[in-house]
Amino acid sequence: MALYLCASTEAYQLLKLPALISHYVQHCNEESGTTLLSFFKEHYNGEMVLDDDWQQDMELPFKTCSCSPVTICPTIAPDLVKLIIPEPIEIDINFTPFISTIPSNLRVIKIFQPPRPVFPV
Numbered sequence: 001m002a003l004y005l006c007a008s009t010e011a012y013q014l015l016k017l018p019a020l021i022s023h024y025v026q027h028c029n030e031e032s033g034t035t036l037l038s039f040f041k042e043h044y045n046g047e048m049v050l051d052d053d054w055q056q057d058m059e060l061p062f063k064t065c066s067c068s069p070v071t072i073c074p075t076i077a078p079d080l081v082k083l084i085i086p087e088p089i090e091i092d093i094n095f096t097p098f099i100s101t102i103p104s105n106l107r108v109i110k111i112f113q114p115p116r117p118v119f120p121v
Helices: 002-008 010-030 036-044 054-058
Strands: none
Touching (some): 010 036, 010 054
């Protein structure tokens, strides 16, 4: 998982954290009033300044991007899957006819009929 993250994402930038710490310590030694916030503001916010330590600035995490258009990730081929299909089973179904016990004059079916044209007599 670590190999995949470092190869296909920007997570490898976290490996540059020791360079960030040493560069911060260097700035603190040069200027006594350097805070962590001012360090980040100088290096990550605003315009890039081409000064004497520009090369070291570019080695800091998330200052450069290695955008790779093609990512090759190793995969493990799955085992072959064997499907076992059972033989069909015959089912004997006996239907009994519907015999209505309602008298024909009380059936609701007579209500649901298509409209009939009414002609004057």
